[in-house]
Amino acid sequence: MKSCLLILSLLVSINVQAQDKEKTIEEKEGELVDFKSIQEVLKEDQLTEEVHKKVSRIQTIKKERKKADLERYNIPNKNEIWSFLSELWLVKSASVLKWDFQKPDYGIEDSLKSLMEEMGYYEVDLKIILVNTPVLTHMALPSNKGEYIFVLSVPFIRTLDLSKLEIAVLLYEDFTRIKKGYFQNFVSPASFGSVIGSNFKGKPFPDQVFKSVLKKYDDLVFDRGFTFQQQFETTKELNRLFKANMKLWTVYYNMLKKIDDLVKTNLLYSGYTKIFPSPELQLNWLKPKKEVL
Amino acid sequence: MSRMGNYSIQMESVMRKILLVVILFISVADAKMVKKVERVMYYKYMFGHLHQNPSKYSTSLTTISCGHPLKVYSVKSGDEQPRVLFNKEWNFVKAGPYEGYIRDEQLSSKKPDCFQDKYPKFVDQFEMEISDMYNWGRLYDLYLYKRTRVR
Numbered sequence: 110m111k112s113c114l115l116i117l118s119l120l121v122s123i124n125v126q127a128q129d130k131e132k133t134i135e136e137k138e139g140e141l142v143d144f145k146s147i148q149e150v151l152k153e154d155q156l157t158e159e160v161h162k163k164v165s166r167i168q169t170i171k172k173e174r175k176k177a178d179l180e181r182y183n184i185p186n187k188n189e190i191w192s193f194l195s196e197l198w199l200v201k202s203a204s205v206l207k208w209d210f211q212k213p214d215y216g217i218e219d220s221l222k223s224l225m226e227e228m229g230y231y232e233v234d235l236k237i238i239l240v241n242t243p244v245l246t247h248m249a250l251p252s253n254k255g256e257y258i259f260v261l262s263v264p265f266i267r268t269l270d271l272s273k274l275e276i277a278v279l280l281y282e283d284f285t286r287i288k289k290g291y292f293q294n295f296v297s298p299a300s301f302g303s304v305i306g307s308n309f310k311g312k313p314f315p316d317q318v319f320k321s322v323l324k325k326y327d328d329l330v331f332d333r334g335f336t337f338q339q340q341f342e343t344t345k346e347l348n349r350l351f352k353a354n355m356k357l358w359t360v361y362y363n364m365l366k367k368i369d370d371l372v373k374t375n376l377l378y379s380g381y382t383k384i385f386p387s388p389e390l391q392l393n394w395l396k397p398k399k400e401v402l
Numbered sequence: 403m404s405r406m407g408n409y410s411i412q413m414e415s416v417m418r419k420i421l422l423v424v425i426l427f428i429s430v431a432d433a434k435m436v437k438k439v440e441r442v443m444y445y446k447y448m449f450g451h452l453h454q455n456p457s458k459y460s461t462s463l464t465t466i467s468c469g470h471p472l473k474v475y476s477v478k479s480g481d482e483q484p485r486v487l488f489n490k491e492w493n494f495v496k497a498g499p500y501e502g503y504i505r506d507e508q509l510s511s512k513k514p515d516c517f518q519d520k521y522p523k524f525v526d527q528f529e530m531e532i533s534d535m536y537n538w539g540r541l542y543d544l545y546l547y548k549r550t551r552v553r
Contacts, residue, residue: 182523193517196448197528200537209540211459218546231553237546314527 135167179310186306188254191293194319195250195258198326199238207241212263215239220273221259221280224357228281228350237280239263243377245330246384249283251293257284265378269371275364278357285346291339296325334384344391365391436478437494440486443509445470448517449538452502456492458543463502465532465539468516472497472509508542 144160234256246265250258259280298321351358369388372381451462472495478484492503518525
């Protein structure tokens with residue numbers, strides 16, 4: 110019993126010491142001296158002004174401490190949350206996506222960088238993670254402002270024997286989808302907007318919202334994919350952009366043709382059209398309309 | 403008998419040679435690495451790895467998190483000029499008790515604004531395991547990273 114009491118008192122004193130360590134000298138002084146009880150003495154010594162200054166300084170420190178403590182419970186806003194969620198999803202899906210493997214240097218990042226610059230995107234960070242699986246062929250993930258995360262399957266680009274420029278164009282198509290917000294809109298539940306950028310001190314953490322977001326990443330990437338309307342809008346935008354540079358337009362068209370042939374002949378990629386409907390339709394949308402005389 | 407004597411003489415000479423080689427090796431190895439702490443830098447991404455060799459596929463000695471201070475060494479070997487970079491992009495650093503390699507691009511000379519420092523309670527809610535931190539570090543090892551140029 111005695112030893113229990115001793116341990117308890119030791120723990121209490123450690124806790125008090127830890128709390129004391131966080132306090133500033135001014136705060137400790139403020140706790141030690143009761144200025145009210147010595148008001149007369151202070152008046153006589155003409156120190157009342159000094160006491161006022163000290164008390165207001167202590168109050169400022171306490172306010173700042175309270176603010177800092179509150180900020181620790183902040184939930185990132187829309188400009189800062191996406192890269193965290195996308196990377197968390199990549200980390201949690203490491204065993205499915207198989208991105209931790211040795212591969213040669215393909216120089217994909219250099220060719221994407223050149224294309225992005227050609228299309229007028231300057232001072233943006235490009236992160237590409239190569240995966241060793243055909244279950245995810247290519248995709249851009251939501252990310253923070255000024256940065257873009259791409260996932261690209263090595264078996265997919267090898268089977269198609271894509272050139273570096275074709276890969277860059279393929280990733281640019283993914284980039285267009287992410288810019289249009291299709292991915293973010295799909296994975297964000299209704300309450301997501303009110304949760305991000307808020308504070309959860311004294312409230313339960315809305316973990317169901319984030320669980321739902323991560324689950325929807327799986328849904329979109331492996332199951333639902335994009336709609337026909339979204340594919341139409343993306344293809345039309347690239348058609349408009351690449352028309353100014355026929356080399357890029359031809360590369361885009363030929364790349365879609367290669368993908369169309371692949372998904373029709375290779376069973377491993379037969380599910381591709383579920384995610385990106387459909388290369389055949391995209392080719393039709395790209396084809397110039399014949400004039401009827 | 404004389405054959406035995408010759409044999410022991412031969413053995414003795416071989417042993418001497420081995421000893422000489424060992425001493426030479428130790429002295430060369432001693433002269434090989436002269437390390438000097440050049441500066442302190444900070445790890446700037448979410449999580450990362452300290453590698454045994456200057457390669458992203460080399461064994462990880464330890465996982466470090468954003469803001470971790472690292473002593474960056476310059477290494478002088480023999481009469482060569484001291485160098486800070488290995489394999490063009492790797493720094494030889496000390497993190498706690500470990501000495502290993504980390505990519506130069508992943509270090510910052512100033513303490514970075516780390517996501518987990520800015521949103522500590524939020525990050526805590528995801529209850530990340532050691533394997534998650536390891537994988538997060540691997541992600542930053544394996545990202546093909548580029549920044550497009552200034553306009």
